[in-house]
Amino acid sequence: MATDQSSVPEAYDDLLEQYGRATYLGDANMVLSWDQEVMMPEGGTPARAKQRGAVSAVQHDLLVDDDMGEWLDELEAADLPAEESAVVREIRRQYERKARVPTDLVEEISEATSDAHPVWQEAREEDDWSTFAPTVERLLDLKREYANHIDSSADTYEVLFADYEPYIDLDTAEEILEQLRETLVPLIDEVRESDVDLYDVEGTYPEDQQLGLTREALETLGYDFERGRLDTAPHPFSSGTQFDARVTTRFDESDPLDSLGSTIHEFGHATYTQGLRDDAYGSPLGEHRGLTVHESQSRLWENHVGRSRAFWDFFVPQFNDHHGTDLTPEQAYEAANQVYEDNLIRVEADELTYHLHIILRFEIERDLLAGDLDVEEVPAVWNDKMEEYLGIRPETDAEGCLQDIHWSHGSFGYFPTYSLGSVLAAQLHAAAEDDIDDLDGKVRAGEFEDLHTWLTDNVHRHGQRYTTDDLIQEATGESFTADYFLEYAESKFGDLYDLDR
Known part of the structure; x- marks a missing residue:
């Protein structure tokens, strides 16, 4: 990344050069992880574990080298331009x-x-x-030790949460989760008591047809295949850099909307990554602003675009062409927004019940890390909470506590960012609607460029220049709030289910 040498001390360039090398190693490790989940032979794990461990160690050593501390100390009192000050702030935090x-x-x-x-x-x-339980126990012990090194006086969960969301404190996250619970639980009850039966897509839809449709959806929305690829994985995800942002999906032949929704979700992640500044690669200015913001991009595209009436007015002919169906736009819209009474799987959940899945995981993680819940008790506690919050009880571990990949990654503290991102998505979409003339009409016409441009200008291109709160303020003119999401949810599902609200 080019800097004005007349105004930036030499220590800044040295700092950025070393940080860049660490970044490149981290990104290489990310490719090793992608390969392990998508393409690696089953027997490759012993070698891959050693490879990734070695890369992580070298990357860590670069980031904590004594020279890094000396350069940061030298730059502490320097009068730097705004972007360079942000770079120093973010590297110092790490x-x-x-x-x-x-x-x-x-x-x-x-x-x-x-x-x-x-x-x-x-x-x-x-x-x-x-x-899996002994592995979870080992990972919990390692993450407790990790958190204790960072801040032995702080709550373990709070320390780990800051790895994924450094600028929204855990108290704020808990407050938003509580707002969601207080509003969504009675709304879900009303939906389930409603006499309205929304249209449901039934039948068998071969995987090759679904793959063709998901690829066409990515192309239609504006995914850059020269800097990405589409693959399958047991748990859909996106990873990469602005030069190589990959997406994965999975297929259920009885539910073509699941793969489509998952793909659009991962597209949202990838388009954020692809929208980061090319010239800032290797710098915090070329990296995403934390997982709340990242998730806001995936949920905005999945829900506010992909589950909208306007999108299905545009996209239903492509769906029908691929699957030989004759759905109307309204039927497709209803099917995409069903609130099911028996949905056990988080990644297949509707917009309302989804957040109760998150609250359940947050509570279990917090109790595990605090030592208030034994690992072997997880299936029973999980099932009890599913019954309490969602009125359903898993019959198997596979459809219960084993459905998510996150704990195998050691990603304790991650789950709240899903709901925080959904909340932010609604706030950003409302701001985009204010700024873009007839955004709904543009989506209905299959014109997504204006929305891409707005998100790139207001979110993507900033990288980590702003803290999360400041970025939200810059993009929307307001502080972070759940109001937009709650109003959106009540309006949308009140209309769909003819609720008297």
């Missing part, structure tokens, strides 16, 4: 956290998560939590 964690622990965590992935897969296939 340095201060990572320097407290021993390199051998970083390497051990990386190896443990690589080892955990096939164990989770086998446990899910065998429907047996007890097979």
Whole structure:
């Protein structure tokens, strides 16, 4: 990234050069992880665990090198331009956290998560939590040790949450989750008591047809295949850089809307990544602003675009062409927005019940890390909470506590960002509607460029220049609030289910 040498101390260039090398190693490790989940032979795990552990260790050493601390100290009193000041702020935040964690622990965590992935897969296939439980226990111990090194006086969950969302405190996250619970639980009850039966897509839809449709959807929405690719994985995800942002999906031949929704969701992640500044690669200015913002992009495209009436007015002919159906736009819109009474799987959940899935996971993670819940008790507690919050009870571990990949990654503290991102998506979409003339009409016409441009200008291109709160303020003119999401949910589902609200 070019800088004005007349106004930037030499220490800044040295700092950025070393940070860049660490970034490149992290991105290489990300490709190793992608390969493990998508293409690697089943027997490759022992070597891959060592490879990823070694790369993580070298990356960590670069970031916590004594020179990094000296350069940061030298720059503390420097009068830097705004962007360079933001770079120093973000590198210092990482340095201060990572320097407290021993390199051998970083390497051990990386190896443990690589080892955990096939164990989770086998446990899910065998429907047996007890097979995975010792691995979860090991990862919990490692993450507790990791958090203790960073701040032994702080709550463990709070420390881990800050890895994924550094600028929204846990109290704010809990407050928003509580707002969602208070509003959505009675709304879901009203929906389930409604006499309205929304249209449901039934039948068998071959995987090759679904793959063709999902690829066409990506092209239609504006995914750059020269800087990405589409593959399948047991748990859909997106990863990469602005030069290589990949997406994955999965297929259920009885539910073509599931793969389409998952693909549009991952497109949202990828289009954020592809929208980061090319010239800032290797710098915090070329990196995303945390997982709340990242998730806001995926949920905005999945829900506010992909589940809208305007989108289905435009897209239903393509759906019908691929699947030989004759759906009307309204039928497709209804099917895409069903609130099911028996949905056990988070990634297949509707917009309302989705957040109760998140609250359940948050509560279990918090109790596990605090030592208030034993690992072997997870299936029973999970099932009890599913029954309490959603009125359904999993019959198997595979459709219950083994459905998510996150714990095999050691990603404790991650789940709240899903709901925070959904809330932010509504706030950003409302701001975009204010700024873009007839956004709904543009979506109905299949014109997505204006929305892309708005999101790039207001979110993507800033990277980490702003803190999360400041970025939201810059983009929307307001502080972070759940109001827009709650108003959107009540209006949309009140209309769909003819509720008297």
